[in-house]
Amino acid sequence: MLVSVQRVRAPGHAIGLNTFIYSHGDVAWPTASAEAFRLSATLVQAWHEIPGGGNVVLSYLDLVAPDGTGRGRLLDILRESLDAITRAGGPLPVAGCDGLDYALKWQIVPTLLLQWVHEVKELMRRVVLP
Amino acid sequence: MTDAAIEYQACERQILYLRATGLMRDELEDPVLERMDWLWPRMDPDEQEAARARARSFADAQDDAVIRDRSVEVGGHGLPREEAA
Numbered sequence: 001m002l003v004s005v006q007r008v009r010a011p012g013h014a015i016g017l018n019t020f021i022y023s024h025g026d027v028a029w030p031t032a033s034a035e036a037f038r039l040s041a042t043l044v045q046a047w048h049e050i051p052g053g054g055n056v057v058l059s060y061l062d063l064v065a066p067d068g069t070g071r072g073r074l075l076d077i078l079r080e081s082l083d084a085i086t087r088a089g090g091p092l093p094v095a096g097c098d099g100l101d102y103a104l105k106w107q108i109v110p111t112l113l114l115q116w117v118h119e120v121k122e123l124m125r126r127v128v129l130p
Numbered sequence: 131m132t133d134a135a136i137e138y139q140a141c142e143r144q145i146l147y148l149r150a151t152g153l154m155r156d157e158l159e160d161p162v163l164e165r166m167d168w169l170w171p172r173m174d175p176d177e178q179e180a181a182r183a184r185a186r187s188f189a190d191a192q193d194d195a196v197i198r199d200r201s202v203e204v205g206g207h208g209l210p211r212e213e214a215a
Binding site for chain 1: 146147151196198201202203204205206209210211
């Protein structure tokens with residue numbers, strides 16, 4: 001599964017968080033978890049606060065894990081990832097090491113960097129509460 | 131860190147947030163910039179240098195390409211965003 005959450009700004013300046021859940025289907029999980037971002041995935045659910053298309057993406061978080069990963073495991077993954085991101089002091093290209101059953105990446109526009117802790121927590125909250 | 135430096139950083143965050151969200155207006159920005167001017171001489175030289183470095187890094191970062199979202203329908207493929215050309 002791939003969960004993608006992104007904060008977007010519409011041309012009229014409305015801002016909102018959109019959440020997307022994709023399914024990988026019956027595929028083998030790669031040894032290097034970050035490779036899972038390359039797996040084909042089908043969108044199965046979407047929640048929009050702002051209609052998609054042409055908006056500026058202010059921040060986003062992508063989390064990949066095997067299909068069927070439960071909410072409890074997702075919460076553990078988010079806690080582990082937040083710890084890793086906090087230790088690193090900011091945005092990471094990818095959090096998650098080879099052999100793990102997940103990988104996570106997130107980005108934020110430079111002008112919001114000073115608020116990255118608040119932002120990454122908001123994005124993570126939407127992973128489990130879209 | 132001096133109280134002035136702490137408040138200066140809060141002003142920076144306010145300005146950057148307004149710019150990132152597209153809510154920037156002169157009537158919102160001017161009082162914050164005036165406050166930052168008042169705070170500046172009350173900061174230590176090291177704090178002033180750190181503030182200059184932050185300003186330079188954010189100015190450089192403005193040149194980064196903007197990412198825009200894309201519409202994805204249920205049953206479709208691909209991430210809901212694309213890099214700007």
